Amino acid sequence: MKNTISHRVADFLKSFPPFNFLHQKDLEKLSEQISIIYKEKDSVIFTENEKTHDSFYVVHKGAVALKKNQRNVILDMCDEGDIFGLRPLLAQENYVMEASTYEESILYAIPIAVFKPYALENKAVGNFLIESYASNTKNPYSEIHKNNLYGEVIAQETLSSDKELFDLQPVKYSKKIVTCGPSTTAKEIAKILTKKKVGAILIVDEMLPIGIITDKDLRNKIVSGDYPITTTAETIMTSPVITYSKKMTVTEAQMAMMKSNISYLCLTKDGTVNTKAVGILSKHDLMVSLGNNPAVLIKALKRTTKVKEIKPIRAQIMQLLQGYLDQNIPMTLITKIITELNDACVTRVIDISLEKMHSAPPVKFAWLALGSQGRDEQMLHTDQDNAIVYENVSEVFRDETKAYFIKLATHINKGLFEIGYDYCPAEMMASNPKWCMSLDEWKNQVHYWITNPGKNEVLLSFIFFDYSLKYGDAEIVSQLSESIFENVKANPIFYVHLVSGALQSPSPTGFFRQFLVEQDGANKDQFDIKRRALMPLTDAARVLILSHSVKSISNTAERFEKLAELEPQNSELYLSCSYSFKALLKFRTKQGLLHHDSGQFIALESLSKMEKIKLKRTFKTIKELQELISIRFNVSNIV
Secondary structure, eight states: OOOHHHHHHHHHHTTSTTGGGSOHHHHHHHHTTOEEEEEOTTOEEEOTTOOOOSEEEEEEESOEEEEOTTSOOEEEEEOTTOEEOOHHHHOOSOOSSEEEESSSEEEEEEEHHHHHHHHHHOHHHHHHHHHHHHHHSSOTTSGGGTTSTTHHHHHHHHHHHHHHHHTOSBOOOBOOOOEEOTTOBHHHHHHHHHHHTOSEEEEEETTEEEEEEEHHHHIIIIITSSSOTTOBHHHHSBSSOOEEETTOBHHHHHHHHHHHTOSEEEEESSSSTTSOEEEEEEGGGOOOOOSSSHHHHHHHHHHOOSGGGHHHHHHHHHHHHHHHHHTTOOHHHHHHHHHHHHHHHHHHHHHHHHHHSSSOOSSOEEEEEOHHHHTTOOOSOOBOOEEEEEOOOOGGGHHHHHHHHHHHHHHHHHHHHHTTOBOOTTOOSTTSGGGEEEHHHHHHHHHHHHHSOOHHHHHHHHHHTTOEEEEEOHHHHHHHHHHHHHHHHHOTHHHHHHHHHHTTSOOSBOGGGOBOOOOSSTTTTOEEHIIIIIHHHHHHHHHHHHHTTOOSOOOHHHHHHHHHHHOGGGHHHHHHHHHHHHHHHHHHHHHHHHHTSOSOEEOGGGSOHHHHHHHHHTTHHHHHHHHHHHHHTTGGGOO
């Protein structure tokens, strides 16, 4: 005779992860061992620091609140289908939270001993449980999760199976580095290259790389007669040397060489010139793959002569992005590759636009990407935010110079529109005279924003402070960055206004962890993942990294990772924020590709229960992060 109660339990569980990964027979067998528990409102299921139970729990009806530190502050709310109390399954430690019923509830208690074999045998089940448990401890990759079940093995196997398809295997580089000092002569270097049978020599000073000389350099500079053979290395070397981390992939190496038009890469311990070189990678070391891969797309972009030829390549980039997402490639790597490809498209548009001008630029200039593109987070076809900063000129040439760059910017903005980047509705583009100025004009503008931090000024600061150089002179941008940090340092009240602005982003969830959706307008009843989830993380990362005067890091996830280094006491929170941001960006990108839009607004009814769970999981750090910046910058005392 069938056990009707256990069948009802199985019918309920099969609609929710991770039980939907089990075979029906296994689920029915498991359900026979599950206990059904009724709890009145405010009943305690387990307390903080209590010894773990022999079961974990699923909410059948009602709601369970998770609290910590006896403050009666609800950290999370579990409703129908949610699991909690996983600690005994994954870590032999006491509970770190209290669980109590928020209302009259019915729970399913699932015995650990009965369930664990299923989790070990079924990787989809185990992976979901690892993620669920990790989300309650903020950082899924913290030390405590290592070797529990097989959470890390899954990620490794996923990468392993995708390496050959996407050329994401690590590069094989030469560890036999040939070096010399800056005073070594060209004649001596030629002898060393001949004896060692290599094509390049690294110039080092106190074991740190300061330059590189290739056999091509010797031909072009010495054999040609431009310099005598007694010339020292420091005179003819290429400096600063372009360095990368030894962990780079084949694809990254191919793109790096093509981007900088070089044949050798210097690999150092941390990827910068500040650590010892560990290897040299030559173009000969790489096997350039055929097909729709990043290296081939970069080559195709360099061959274009008209803007319209770039658009189909942009479509191929989107196909590549979809493939990476389908293969579950890590978002960090996806972002780097797609950003490089997008930047290459922008660079080619600028080159073609310069060719349309009747003369070369009158002075040095820099093209700045702002907003999401400036943060290297623009995965999809969204609108463009950009600016031009050019060298200062005398009053006599001021109007003439400005007119030149506005005309150039107009060509560039039009070209970007033609390849898929919409015009900015607020006209925050370089073709707008307000966003095309000399270095001193930009310094004055930023000074005004910082010393007069009204609502509009703070908003403009948000957009502008996320800039990155995409084309042109780096020194101009460096001078602008220095000016910004000096102004912010001299006006600490500006942090308060930045934080106040950052805290204006609407909450992602409301009562009972329900998604807060748009109440009216074209996107009524849809969830705004940009404003409610991504922006709070982006805004907080910006103000925190600015407070540490860290330059050259504009990407949100990378900012949090840097903050984890700078503030070890908050490292777990910051690493969790980095993880959450990448997960949200990946979610938005997938939605955008699915619906052929920006992915900003999501129809919740189209999401599965698992997708909603994963999405909600990323929200947990937002509240804690906002509390941190609110207290640190004393926002409550703002006038």
